[in-house]
Amino acid sequence: GAVVSQHPSWVICKSGTSVKIECRSLDFQATTMFWYRQFPKQSLMLMATSNEGSKATYEQGVEKDKFLINHASLTLSTLTVTSAHPEDSSFYICSAPKERFGDQEGYTFGSGTRLTVV
Amino acid sequence: AQTVTQSQPEMSVQEAETVTLSCTYDTSESDYYLFWYKQPPSRQMILVIRQEAYKQQNATENRFSVNFQKAAKSFSLKISDSQLGDAAMYFCAYRSTPWNQGGKLIFGQGTELSVKP
Numbered sequence: 001g002a003v004v005s006q007h008p009s010w011v012i013c014k015s016g017t018s019v020k021i022e023c024r025s026l027d028f029q030a031t032t033m034f035w036y037r038q039f040p041k042q043s044l045m046l047m048a049t050s051n052e053g054s055k056a057t058y059e060q061g062v063e064k065d066k067f068l069i070n071h072a073s074l075t076l077s078t079l080t081v082t083s084a085h086p087e088d089s090s091f092y093i094c095s096a097p098k099e100r101f102g103d104q105e106g107y108t109f110g111s112g113t114r115l116t117v118v
Numbered sequence: 119a120q121t122v123t124q125s126q127p128e129m130s131v132q133e134a135e136t137v138t139l140s141c142t143y144d145t146s147e148s149d150y151y152l153f154w155y156k157q158p159p160s161r162q163m164i165l166v167i168r169q170e171a172y173k174q175q176n177a178t179e180n181r182f183s184v185n186f187q188k189a190a191k192s193f194s195l196k197i198s199d200s201q202l203g204d205a206a207m208y209f210c211a212y213r214s215t216p217w218n219q220g221g222k223l224i225f226g227q228g229t230e231l232s233v234k235p
Binding site for chain 2: 032034038041042043044045046049091093095097106107109111112
């Protein structure tokens with residue numbers, strides 16, 4: 001249980017276009033979703049925390065206008081990379097805490113999205 | 119702010135042998151959770167083991183065990199009887215409690231483990 005489905009798994013887009021990444025909680029309600037960015041051979045860097053029905057909280061140095069996060073429902077959180085440039089190419093991962101299952105220590109991760117901007 | 123440090127970018131172990139991955143962290147909190155996550159080439163994050171700071175007993179999960187030294191702020195992972203499938207990137211992570219701290223995970227830099235047949 002507690003599965004987060006992330007789509008697309010990979011996407012190639014042209015520079016200047018926008019790309020939307022979706023994370024859906026399939027069998028639970030995700031009031032919170034964490035969005036991470038990961039470069040090859042590096043750690044997961046938290047970009048922002050989204051909470052259902054409210055504005056996302058962005059980490060220092062993350063451009064709010066470039067990385068738009070929407071968490072309009074308890075089962076869907078989206079990350080839109082606007083006006084993408086080659087330096088936005090990276091691996092993006094979403095994660096939701098599993099506290100609603102009485103397990104307050106765990107997290108479930110999406111399978112990630114590899115974004116390549118050409 | 120909390121920080122997590124993994125000082126071994128790469129480690130190698132012979133199949134069936136034992137390897138220990140190091141992790142240290144810095145926090146002023148007394149209650150928190152620590153995790154080890156595995157990220158294989160598929161890049162799907164997999165929970166290996168977790169430890170509650172208030173528990174003195176070290177967590178174990180089959181071939182995986184931790185050495186939790188709270189005073190030293192150290193949280194190492196021991197993998198016994200290493201298998202080829204253990205080859206992956208391993209991340210140590212910290213989470214504050216309670217949830218009003220945001221519940222976010224703070225990850226270390228990662229250790230890439232290779233297993234030699």
